Amino acid sequence: MAERTDPPYLRIAADLRRRIAAGELAPGDRVPSTRRLAADWGVALATATKALTALRLEGTVEARPRVGTVVAPRPGPARPPGAGAAAAPPAGPRAAGPAAGGAGPAPDDLSRDRIVRAAIAIADAEGLAALTMRGVAARLGVAAMSPYRYVGGREELVLLMADAAFGELSCPEPPAGGWRERLETSARIRWALYRRHPWLAQLGPLTRPQLIPNLLAHGEWTLAALDGRGLAPGRMLDISVLLHGHIEGLAVHLEREAQARAATGLDDEEWMETQLTGVEAVTLSGRFPVFGRLVRELGPDGYDLDFDHLFETGLRAFLDGLARLVEG
Template sequence: MALAPYQRIISDVRARIADGRLAPGDRLPSTRQLAKDWGVALATATKAMTLLCQEGVLEARPRSGTFVATPAPAPAGPRPGTTPASAPAQPASGTFVATPAPAPAQPASGTFVAAPASSPARPPGVGRPASGPRSPDGDLTRQRIIRAAIEIADAEGLDALSMRGVAAKLRVATMSTYRHVAGKDDLVLLMADAAFGELGYPDPQPEGWRALMERAARTLWTTFRRHPWLAQVTPLTRPMVLPNLLAHSEQMHTALRPSGLDATSRLDVMVMFYSHVQGLAMQLEQETQAREVTGLTDEEWMDQRTPVLEAVVASGRYPGFAALMTELGEEGYDLDLDRLFELGLRTLLDGLAVTLAKRP
């Protein structure tokens, strides 16, 4: 009997793992690319990837993609004279099922062993003590605490951050961290200031207001890309007075000072550019939170809404939207935040150029 299309994709991935063409930690193409390569519907490719993740063959990592899971280490053989316990049946060669037994400690980044579906994998030190000897509290510094906290927030989001988790990651007593940081709220501000100061604006400065504004916007976007949680910390209506955040404002003000705009207009332009970058960056963290809550990637979530979209198109009430969907065809629309950032930045710069050109 011929295999269903999604089963053919599953068999191909398993075969590639078995013969070494795909190794643990290798990243797979997106489901959209798989659908295009195999000539199947997006839902078919999504189903294949979902089943492979559920079996532990693959694992989805927030903000990164889908990767080949690392096989769990084989248990040690029975000692002479003992009767081995019965082992659960394993699937065909090339597939690896994550076991519910405690996994060895994993590094903060890199390849992770897939955990059971009911218990998402977490980096070490978050919610549980890290293995290994405890570090001397005398080696603890505020900078180490900030760096560890940033690594946790980068990996899991700001909601996963706690003083206990930071202490566990650093292998120190929780109370030791309070000698350097007053609490989580203060720690988040210190993290934000450190993150905003990672790149900076080295000399030489580019010439012209447009080049300066563009460099500021791109530097901010790169910073938010590195740390998706950062966009949640600095609300537009309640700006944080952070030295390293002010450095980005200083860059924009340097660009606009010779423009002839008054102080209010210059601030309006600076807020407009910042809000464009921050507004898109907020989607990075929100997508991660939505994935953790629903267990679905953005593509899987959209696939579940396909019948609703089809009903809207068929209703005839929205001819413009229906025509747009028809024009997109089977490939659909791929929401790319980087592409939207470039489009918005170019539009803002072009519009500001027109405004400045009209001034005396």
Template sequence: MTAVQAPYARIAAELRGRIERGELLPGDRVPSTRAITQRWGVAMATASKVLALLGQEGLVRAVPGVGTVVAARPAAGGPGRRPAAEDDTAQRTRIIRAAVALADAEGLAALTMRRLGAELGVSAMSLYRHVSNKEQLVVLMADAAFGEEALPERPPAGWRERLELSAALQWRLYRTHPWLAGAMNLSRPLLIPNGIRHIDWALAALDGLGLDADTRMHAAVTLFGYVRGHAVDLEPETDATRTSGVTGQEWMHAQETRLAALVDSGAFPAFAAARTGSALSPESLLHHGLTTLLDGLATRITTPPH
């Protein structure tokens, strides 16, 4: 015969589950005794026992002038509790994923701590227990994004193929996350581990080719910056398409009459001659420049690869 759980224990278990799943983050208010009586239809004494039990487990704490909130460091060892460090990691991961999804959908400008809190159903202040500010959040988002495209453990044999693969993976990331290129800055680099991994990959690819360390470093960072530079236009283009409903290709098509008039004016003969048969796209420009960059680097290699 199954034992009937006391009302206060049942309600506490429901709130405990919400805390463990990260639906209520540290600093978030939990239902007050009055709210518990109204929602679950129990007496005030029962509602008090709910909060008292959660407090004994170290899950909540009373804050004068605020109410009862989720504890910043839930005590380990309570019924069904995970270690606090594991909880904190899971909650931060949840915050980062939600921030990336928001930036992907609406751009980095739309990402604010208040908006993110609303998306997660928590207060903005509770987010600061896991990230110091928006700047730190963006760093964590960028690192998480670069971590989505893992470089293979077994790289291609040739140095050029390795650099081409790294560039392709970076471009794909920027396409997936249009805000990412704008968040990067070579003058004040974010120093994210998953981004540095691409630099390290390029340096390893260029090792043993007769290039000095300074040349290898410049080549690796130049490659990274080259791809990022082409990707910087992706977020403005995504924003323009979203707000206007007109794609870049449609916009260019609408400019054909004006462009034809400029060409036919005779003021730009070289442009008119080269335009015939030329089809430009973000990808064609990326690949043309990458080929030229790697061709130039090849001329500086003095030791043939084995």
């Protein structure tokens, strides 16, 4: 009888806990979406969202960008007292000594490259804001201060991550095609990298460019495509910045969407469903006639906000306009 008096969101959360405990949903498995829960239980999306939020707060599930809400990993078995010291591996070449700041011995295989790759994995899954030196150490299974033997701190680590990420794809050498083909190649390669690592768009504003070698290599390739066309130095840099701004300006929303999904438990389509009443009111108000007409003409399928399509559309328009400067 008591269960019947519980709020609906608690009953949904309890049922998901039962399924997880029974092994129906294993760690890493995606849990039903808010839309599915709302339909199965006959509740509003907000109620289903509240249930998943409760489970996230207690650590039963976790939101993973570009994946959804999944069952959280089970904590490992507790280590008996003294086990950490007994099992500690020998110190690496940079371990030991008072200058280490109490970091303790580091595993033999710990390296800057391993630290950077672990940090990239965290940023890819949880966003750049979730990255901490302590979190990297936990992911690697080492003492909290061990990464500081190889990296000065989070700021330096982020720059190393960005350099590694931008180095995953490079422009072809020798370059082929004319200036337009080369700029298209450069732009699509960078877009692919931002797609792979959306946190790259959070590095900093255009007014404070980071001297990241592999990012500079992409910029150099762009400038070389324009070189020898009679353009003034400032104009060449303008074009390079505008092209980068188009790519990064779209990519920044990939990370923002991931953050919004993690915070709300709703993907973009599910969130839009919660806005339908407001959209309908705006459409029927008559205050925005063009918008209202477009919504009606789109019909029930609505508007599909496709970032890849927007990237290609914007790139084509940018290059069409640029042709007047380069070839005019």
